[in-house]
Amino acid sequence: MSKTLSAIIAGGGLGGLATAAALAQRGCDVTVYERQSALRASGSGIYIWENGLRVLDALGAYDDAVRGAFEGRAFEQRDKHGGVIDSAPVGAGKRLITVKRSQLLDALRDAALRAGVKVVTSSEVIGATPRGELRFANGDVARADLAVGVDGIWSRVREALGLETFHQQTAEGALRTVIERRPGDIPAGDAGKYIENWNAERRFLITPINETQIYLALTCPERDRAARDTHLDKALWSEAFPRWAHLIERIGADVSWGVYSIIQCSAWSAGRTAILGDAAHAQPPNLGQGGGMAMQNGLALACALEGIECAEAIPAALEAWEARERPLVDHCQKWSTLYGEVACLPDEVRTSTIRAAMAHPWVIEQINRAAHHVPTGTGERARSVSLL
Known part of the structure; x- marks a missing residue:
C-alpha cells in the first residue's frame, strides 16, 4: 500500500x-478492538494444517x-472395541501440528504488535456500517477506510450488515480440556x-499438543x-472408553462445553466493511480448519488490498477477495459438515460407511483439497514482506 490506509478490526x-x-x-494503520479485558484464547488445543x-x-x-x-504423522479412527476403522497418514510433504490455543494466540499477538498494530481491550462492538464504521456499546463510533468483523459466530458486524443467510447449530457438541501428559x-x-x-x-x-500436555x-x-455435563461423569466416559480411562480419570475442573455452528452468508462484505472467520463461515471442527481458514482469509484480504491508494477502491477489492477465496472455504465447510453426520449412525453402519468412503480416491481428493490448500500470499514474496 503506497498510501497509508486505516483499518479497524472487531x-x-x-x-x-x-x-x-x-x-x-x-503499511496499513490498524487498530484491533477486543470485547474482553485482555486478549485470551477460548478453547484448549487446536489443529494447524499446512495452510495455517x-x-x-x-x-x-x-x-x-x-x-x-x-x-x-497419522489420524486414526477406532470403534468401541479398539479396532481400527481407518488410519490415514498426514501425507508426504504435508504437515499437521497441534498446539495449545493460547500459544498460537500469543504468537499472532506478538507478530501484530511488532508490525505496529494497536490493541484496545474492553471494547464491545455492537454494530457496523458499510462505510467502514464500528459502533460500540458505550455509544462510541470508530471510522476507518476499512472495517473488518472477526467477532465470532454471534457476530454483531454480520448482523448489522444483514449478510447472514443460514445459521444452524448442530445437535452435537464437545467437552474440551487439557490434561497433564505422563x-x-x-x-x-x-x-x-x-x-x-x-x-x-x-x-x-x-x-x-506438546511433551507435557494432551x-x-x-x-x-x-x-x-x-455425558455433556462439565462436571464430568468420569465413570460414564470410562465405561464407554475403558482403554483410555487413565486419561479420563485425570480430567480436572477446567472443562468447557459447546455445540458447533454452521454459518453461510450472502456475501463477505458490504461497502468497505468485511467479515471473516466464524463470523462469515463457521463450520464444525471435524477437519480442524476453523482457525486455519480464518488466518488464511485474513492474509488473503491483506494481499487483495495491497497497492490500493484510495478508500473508494476497497469495495471492489473485497468482492474480488471473496470470489477467489470463497470456493475453497465453501468446499471445506461442506466436507466438515458431512463428516459430522456420521456421528448419528449406528456403530456398524458408521464403520462400514467410513471405510467405504475413505477407500474411494475421489473422497480422499476432496478432503485433501480442504486440508492441504496452499493459501494466497504465502510465497517467497509474502515471507520477505512479513519479515521486514
Missing part, C-alpha cells in the same frame, strides 16, 4: 490478529506458534497419532445431558 482472536498483522505488515502453517510463516509468527508443538499415557505403537474413538453417539479424541475432546449430542 475481534482479537486468531483470525482478527492474523488479519491485523497482515494488513499492518503491508504457511500463513504463520508469512506473518513471522511461525517459530513462536509451533515451539514444542506435537507434529502428528510417560506411558500413549502406547508406543500409537506414538505420532491422533486417535479418535467412537462408541455409539459418543467419541473421544486424544490429541497430544488435549482431549469428548463429543456427544447436546441431548445427552449426562
Whole structure:
C-alpha cells in the first residue's frame, strides 16, 4: 500500500490478529478492538494444517506458534472395541501440528504488535456500517477506510450488515480440556497419532499438543445431558472408553462445553466493511480448519488490498477477495459438515460407511483439497514482506 490506509478490526482472536498483522505488515494503520479485558484464547488445543502453517510463516509468527508443538504423522479412527476403522497418514510433504490455543494466540499477538498494530481491550462492538464504521456499546463510533468483523459466530458486524443467510447449530457438541501428559499415557505403537474413538453417539479424541500436555475432546449430542455435563461423569466416559480411562480419570475442573455452528452468508462484505472467520463461515471442527481458514482469509484480504491508494477502491477489492477465496472455504465447510453426520449412525453402519468412503480416491481428493490448500500470499514474496 503506497498510501497509508486505516483499518479497524472487531475481534482479537486468531483470525482478527492474523488479519491485523497482515494488513499492518503491508503499511496499513490498524487498530484491533477486543470485547474482553485482555486478549485470551477460548478453547484448549487446536489443529494447524499446512495452510495455517504457511500463513504463520508469512506473518513471522511461525517459530513462536509451533515451539514444542506435537507434529502428528497419522489420524486414526477406532470403534468401541479398539479396532481400527481407518488410519490415514498426514501425507508426504504435508504437515499437521497441534498446539495449545493460547500459544498460537500469543504468537499472532506478538507478530501484530511488532508490525505496529494497536490493541484496545474492553471494547464491545455492537454494530457496523458499510462505510467502514464500528459502533460500540458505550455509544462510541470508530471510522476507518476499512472495517473488518472477526467477532465470532454471534457476530454483531454480520448482523448489522444483514449478510447472514443460514445459521444452524448442530445437535452435537464437545467437552474440551487439557490434561497433564505422563510417560506411558500413549502406547508406543500409537506414538505420532491422533486417535479418535467412537462408541455409539459418543467419541473421544486424544490429541497430544506438546511433551507435557494432551488435549482431549469428548463429543456427544447436546441431548445427552449426562455425558455433556462439565462436571464430568468420569465413570460414564470410562465405561464407554475403558482403554483410555487413565486419561479420563485425570480430567480436572477446567472443562468447557459447546455445540458447533454452521454459518453461510450472502456475501463477505458490504461497502468497505468485511467479515471473516466464524463470523462469515463457521463450520464444525471435524477437519480442524476453523482457525486455519480464518488466518488464511485474513492474509488473503491483506494481499487483495495491497497497492490500493484510495478508500473508494476497497469495495471492489473485497468482492474480488471473496470470489477467489470463497470456493475453497465453501468446499471445506461442506466436507466438515458431512463428516459430522456420521456421528448419528449406528456403530456398524458408521464403520462400514467410513471405510467405504475413505477407500474411494475421489473422497480422499476432496478432503485433501480442504486440508492441504496452499493459501494466497504465502510465497517467497509474502515471507520477505512479513519479515521486514
